[in-house]
Amino acid sequence: MAKLLPDIHSPADLKSLTIEQLKQVCTELREAIVSNLSRTGGHFASNLGAVDLIVALHTVYDPPTDKIVFDVGHQCYAHKMLTGRLADFPTLRQYGGISGFLRREESPYDVYGAGHASTSISAAYGFAVARDLAGRNERVVAVIGDAGLTGGLAFEGLNNAGHSGRDFTVVLNDNAMSIAPNVGALARYLARLRTSGWYQHLERRTQEMLRRLPAGEIAARAADGLFKHSITNLVAPEQTGVIFEQMGFQYIGPLDGHDLPLLVDVFRQVRQMRGPVMVHLVTQKGKGYGPAEENARKYHAVTPFKPDAGMDTSKPSVPTYTSVFADTLVELAREDPAIVGITAAMPDGTGIAKLQKEFPDRAFDTGIAEEHAVCFAAGLA
Incomplete structure (x- = not known):
């Protein structure tokens, strides 16, 4: 089978591909991440887990006109390869090479540089306000992990942006695993959402409904507030996303963050919705590489290793x-x-x-x- 990724030079090249071809692109991105990071090192598990949602976002939205703001930035490797930097990816984190984080000087697609967690929502809200003041109509998306969402700055951004009514989307990449297990009340709340017995039923029914309804009807129902009653209150209204809805966001989820057809459909509907929207995706860190799936914490960041053998777990001879x-x-x-x-x-x-x-x-x-x-x-x- 011919490789597709070498012919992807910008997100525009994704838009003519079929879902099956997009799935192949996801596979090739994961292969590139494993192959390159086994030589250069870098943030590993989080990038493997974010591939599907990044492909879906770049397929549906139109960056760099549409603004995609990543939290922290160390889950952006697929984004870099889809935006003209595939040939440079072997230089990741090397002297004179491309950065392991987002860097505005490196590409117009890196609209916001960051290195710390919890910044994306405030920054993306700033992009949304600047857009409105200038009379433009591009879409703005913040991508944040569940760990980043536990930071106080993220809540400050949610609180300020949610009740503004501005067109603005937050994608919650919920992989239940930061560098260390998440702590605090919000982490426990997200864990309940992930593990409640109604999750699989909610996901299945949400997929069925979103795939039946035309985009116009979804947008109309979202505008008058009915969307959240048909989707987020489908099974457990007292639990599902209430914290985000109280902050002024229309909540969609939790959804399977590796179901590419679903992600593309959902983002197409969300792109037409008005007002603040929260899309909650449940993903798996290390997706596609067995050792990282089994031990995402160990594979959070890697040094060079042999892909077939995995990381060397022996202790260094000299203490750190x-x-x-x-x-x-x-x-x-x-x-x-x-x-x-x-x-x-x-x-x-x-x-x-x-x-x-x-x-x-x-x-x-x-x-x-x-x-x-x-x-x-x-x-x-």
């Missing part, structure tokens, strides 16, 4: 700075009961995980909430 810090922190905590550890969703990367294991009541993970962590630390002190 993080391991030295972790050992020292535990030693000091044994001597001084007033010592505690605080991390913002990175217990392993910061060395706090070892303290968590030995002194669980003296180690605190605040989630992606650095401002809260600092004020919390001040109060503790």
